[in-house]
Amino acid sequence: MSSVTICVGNLADLPDLGCREFSWGDTPVPHRGFLVRRGSDLVAYRNLCPHGGRPLNWQQDKFLDRGKRVILCTGHGAEFEIATGECLRGPCPGQSLAALPVRVVEGLIYVDVG
Numbered sequence: 001m002s003s004v005t006i007c008v009g010n011l012a013d014l015p016d017l018g019c020r021e022f023s024w025g026d027t028p029v030p031h032r033g034f035l036v037r038r039g040s041d042l043v044a045y046r047n048l049c050p051h052g053g054r055p056l057n058w059q060q061d062k063f064l065d066r067g068k069r070v071i072l073c074t075g076h077g078a079e080f081e082i083a084t085g086e087c088l089r090g091p092c093p094g095q096s097l098a099a100l101p102v103r104v105v106e107g108l109i110y111v112d113v114g
């Protein structure tokens, strides 16, 4: 099976503790993912909560709690560690967000979506 890599924009346009949603695929309902930048760290996850199987956010590019400490699912309040996607609190302990490999090349962000 071949992998698919997509470009999701410039790193310079993503501020510290900023998030960016992206989508891919040409099915009627595209796949969705999101980025979170924290300092020099950049992570990407599928936008799918392991608890309810629904997108985590209800506003575009809003994935963190008010204090910007954790990723928050607006469904039932699950909190996930930014660096690992592990559920820290909420209805899905022991489960994690599905991480997507991400890298930056010459200032552009590339995500391997499988």
Ligand code: FES
Pocket (backbone or CB within 6 Å): 049, 050, 051, 052, 053, 054, 056, 073, 074, 075, 076, 077, 078, 090, 091
């Ligand atoms: S759907 Fe995310 S916590 Fe329930």
